[in-house]
Amino acid sequence: MKVWFTADLHLGHGNIIRHCHRPFLSVQEEELVRCDPQGRWRLSEETVRRHDEALLEAINTAVGERDTLWVLGDFCWGGGLENARRYRKRIRCHQVHLVWGNHDQRSIQPLFGKVLEQGMIKVEGQEIWLNHYPMRSWRKSSHGSWHLYGHVHGRLAAEDAARPSWLIRDVGVDACGYRPWSFEELQAYMAPRVELFKQKLASLLPGEGETEG
8 A cells, every 4th residue: 555645636726727837728728828828718617627637537547545645735626515525536545635725625624534734644654744835844854854745836846956955845736747646756756865964964963073062
């Protein structure tokens, strides 16, 4: 059984598809984005369905029924419990947990196993701090815990890349090829960062024969 992470699905949310330029727009909508990005036009229902189908298929292709999936916020858009229930029923994984995002309505809580504002979990001995929002300091960040987040739709990718000793990762779909990431994939991503983190930590510790001030 594997553990998976994703965020910012925004199922049913046409404006996110448009403003994040997710790759599900029709040719006509691509042209509208190019010519009138701030206009008051709306995406077609077919585009929204195409987006939703692709994200749900990506989850169901990767995540097994007996696996665990963490959604780090912004599961779907509007419609309350019944709208969210329709989407949740289409995810075959039994254990789906939620970290509250700024677009999640509190009424959807019964659809998920665990529901957190933020918090620490442990997978195969690795402590992982989950929050919908990106943090630059988190619980046990100086002791090797990872931080996974969403919310920013890939906009901090360059900043994260420029800080290769930070044990952080945006797991939102815009930053992850519109699919969930497994714990094993995150381990591979974090491995070089962990080495640099250890080197940086060692440089801050007193050297041999020195005493702490």
